[in-house]
Amino acid sequence: MSFDDSFPPFLESIKSLLEGKLFFVTKEREQGRGSGKWREMPNVVVLDNGGGLCKAGIGGDNNPTAVVPNCLGRPSASKKWLVADQLQACEDLTSATLRRPFDRGYLINPDLQKEVWDRVFRSLLHVDPTASSLLLVEPLFNLPSIQRSTDEIVFEDFGFRSLYVADSPSLVHLYEASHRPDGLLSKAQCSLVVDSGFSFTHAAPVLQNFTINYAVKRFDLGGKALTNYLKELVSYRSINVMDETFLIDDVKEKLCFVSLNVSRDLQIARRRGKDNLFRCTYVLPDGVTHMKGFVKDLDEAQRYLTLPDETLPQPVEKKEDGHPEFSEKPEERKRIDLTKTEFTLTNERFLVPEMIFHPADLGMNQAGLAECIVRAVNSCHPHLHPVLYESIILTGGSTLFPGFAKRLEKELRPLVPDNYQVKITTQEDPILGVWRGGSLLASSPDFEEMCVTKSEYEELGSIRCRRRFFH
Amino acid sequence: MDDEISGSFRRTSSRTRKVASKMVAALASSDNRTQAALARLEALESDNAGPEVIELNDDDDASLDEDDSVHVQKRQSKNTKRRTRQAKALESAKKAPRTFLELLQEANLESLPPHVPSYLRAGVGPPSSTSRRHFCTVCGFTANYTCVRCGVRFCSGRCQNIHNDTRCLKFVA
Numbered sequence A: 001m002s003f004d005d006s007f008p009p010f011l012e013s014i015k016s017l018l019e020g021k022l023f024f025v026t027k028e029r030e031q032g033r034g035s036g037k038w039r040e041m042p043n044v045v046v047l048d049n050g051g052g053l054c055k056a057g058i059g060g061d062n063n064p065t066a067v068v069p070n071c072l073g074r075p076s077a078s079k080k081w082l083v084a085d086q087l088q089a090c091e092d093l094t095s096a097t098l099r100r101p102f103d104r105g106y107l108i109n110p111d112l113q114k115e116v117w118d119r120v121f122r123s124l125l126h127v128d129p130t131a132s133s134l135l136l137v138e139p140l141f142n143l144p145s146i147q148r149s150t151d152e153i154v155f156e157d158f159g160f161r162s163l164y165v166a167d168s169p170s171l172v173h174l175y176e177a178s179h180r181p182d183g184l185l186s187k188a189q190c191s192l193v194v195d196s197g198f199s200f201t202h203a204a205p206v207l208q209n210f211t212i213n214y215a216v217k218r219f220d221l222g223g224k225a226l227t228n229y230l231k232e233l234v235s236y237r238s239i240n241v242m243d244e245t246f247l248i249d250d251v252k253e254k255l256c257f258v259s260l261n262v263s264r265d266l267q268i269a270r271r272r273g274k275d276n277l278f279r280c281t282y283v284l285p286d287g288v289t290h291m292k293g294f295v296k297d298l299d300e301a302q303r304y305l306t307l308p309d310e311t312l313p314q315p316v317e318k319k320e321d322g323h324p325e326f327s328e329k330p331e332e333r334k335r336i337d338l339t340k341t342e343f344t345l346t347n348e349r350f351l352v353p354e355m356i357f358h359p360a361d362l363g364m365n366q367a368g369l370a371e372c373i374v375r376a377v378n379s380c381h382p383h384l385h386p387v388l389y390e391s392i393i394l395t396g397g398s399t400l401f402p403g404f405a406k407r408l409e410k411e412l413r414p415l416v417p418d419n420y421q422v423k424i425t426t427q428e429d430p431i432l433g434v435w436r437g438g439s440l441l442a443s444s445p446d447f448e449e450m451c452v453t454k455s456e457y458e459e460l461g462s463i464r465c466r467r468r469f470f471h
Numbered sequence B: 001m002d003d004e005i006s007g008s009f010r011r012t013s014s015r016t017r018k019v020a021s022k023m024v025a026a027l028a029s030s031d032n033r034t035q036a037a038l039a040r041l042e043a044l045e046s047d048n049a050g051p052e053v054i055e056l057n058d059d060d061d062a063s064l065d066e067d068d069s070v071h072v073q074k075r076q077s078k079n080t081k082r083r084t085r086q087a088k089a090l091e092s093a094k095k096a097p098r099t100f101l102e103l104l105q106e107a108n109l110e111s112l113p114p115h116v117p118s119y120l121r122a123g124v125g126p127p128s129s130t131s132r133r134h135f136c137t138v139c140g141f142t143a144n145y146t147c148v149r150c151g152v153r154f155c156s157g158r159c160q161n162i163h164n165d166t167r168c169l170k171f172v173a
Helices: A010-021 A026-032 A083-091 A108-125 A144-157 A168-179 A185-190 A223-237 A245-253 A264-270 A298-306 A324-339 A348-357 A371-379 A384-390 A404-415 A433-442 A454-460 A462-469 B003-009 B031-044 B050-073 B080-095 B100-107 B157-167
Strands: A043-050 A053-058 A067-071 A072-074 A097-099 A133-138 A162-168 A188-198 A203-205 A217-219 A280-283 A342-345 A392-395 A424-426
Touching: A026 B157, A043 A108, A043 A433, A053 A108, A053 A433, A067 A083, A072 A108, A083 A108, A108 A144, A133 A144, A133 A433, A144 A162, A144 A454, A144 A462, A144 B100, A162 A168, A162 A433, A162 A462, A168 A185, A168 A188, A168 A203, A168 A392, A168 A433, A185 A188, A185 A384, A188 A384, A203 A371, A203 A384, A217 A371, A223 A245, A223 A342, A223 A348, A223 B031, A245 A280, A264 A348, A280 A298, A324 B003, A348 A371, A348 A404, A371 A384, A371 A404, A384 A392, A392 A404, A404 A424, A454 A462
Parallel strands: A043 A133, A133 A162, A188 A392, A392 A424
Antiparallel strands: A043 A053, A053 A067, A072 A097, A188 A203, A203 A217, A280 A342
8 A cells, every 4th residue: 555655745754754763762871871860961851741640751761760640649647748659659548639730631730730740850850851851742632721831831930941742642653653664554654543541532543643633533531530430339339439549540450341242241240159250359458457459359350351252151050030139239238338348349340441432321422432433534534544444553541451452343343344454453551652652752863853942932932832833 | 490491391201290399399300410411420520539528628628738838837947948839839729720621611712713623623522323321320230210300220129219218319409
């Protein structure tokens, strides 16, 4: 497939960036490091500032130095607010009050953001902002007022030398294309990035390293909503955990999975005893012997993996009574009431991530992931359709649920014309994918030229400078 | 309110009309149910616990935080700059609890010409099929019945009783 002829020449320069000039300069930087606290080389701070996690590091490195929650929190026992990594280090986060600078995926509180960044730059990265550039990942369609306040923080409060603003889909594409030089992805220079993060999910076609912004589709469901949903379900059905965001995040990450066949799995979830492959127990921290919650029996939690893909396995023993929950639920509830330190999950494990595929089930008037992808592709030129369907990249923390890619393919296949192939690529580390792309871009030799410098900002102001980033 | 107007258009069974008169106000007019659905979605984006809990904490915090920073100021003058800045940030966060929706409204994206891609136009839009699977709010399994008062789903008589006792009308203002 050759798309090369149809592109305007100005894109060629960006293409050449990918084909040859881009390389890691990690080694060079490794040598320059270790001499004192401040790094002498003019370095680039790469910051993927997500609503949930703030990923920060030095351009050229393979992994970010800091992956910290982008929020301030105060444990119930103390008066002191903990910032970012202090929260991770804190032992007892029961009923912590949280303040996030982000709302619905966008920066709404610059003051809180300043606190988090201050901690990240000075205490974790040990960089001097006035001697470094910043590659900042912003959400798509950031509002002008938010861009302005971001620029203010970057240039006026921290005094960075220069700033480059990138969006996540193009960075993910960049990273994947450079890692699979022979794949269709890098040959066609075109991919469809599905980014399911903390606040929302985007399906964004990328062409020649530019996100095709008119084709981007979004639905407002991400990890935060899923955690809150699970929190609600557990609180209603067993123990009140409405204040335990971190705990339920952990439960979600360890126990939730995407079902390949919801109606079948619901049937299995109704069964009793050993036939119920989904039942598993999570033990809450007791504050004495263990400070973190954990899954009681890992083997029990993994049992669902043994399920065949399509068929309904026969239960070992036949159900005697018509309505299994009648006989079972009371005893289960009794057990929970007595101990109060653990709760059991069954159908919640797959009904929670299910909402990404069918937000309508929650009462949202929005299409699910598969349809979102189809609409994004349909907004592009028809010549791109087959390539886009064949190079879908999954990124973002919410794609980490086991079975996510398989289910997506299952949902997508009927919606895609049958002469097109559907190929879904998962990233090795979906949470860090964007950051790694940014690190790659920051180490390209042309990076400094693409930035807006502090003096340019002071002269022209925020809006004029932003035009350089094409989005 | 126009509850009654919209309520009269809703198909209701004769049974619901027998509900005691004081329930009439709370009776699920379609408007009420939309409200409940919106409140439900709003709850999914909330940060910590229910909003009322945060409100309560906030009032306490405000005084505590100020006291705290004053104490610190007195005790250790070295640390004051940082401490007050953080306190200030938290305070201003409280004073101006701007939500993204407010900022969105301010940005006035509707005024952009239709070919300009924006946050609003990137929304995926309603699903092609309006069919919705209903799950029992009590136990999570497929639900065939709807609560006549609040419109929440349940799957069996047992779950209905639990629903009536606990969360009926929870999300209705």
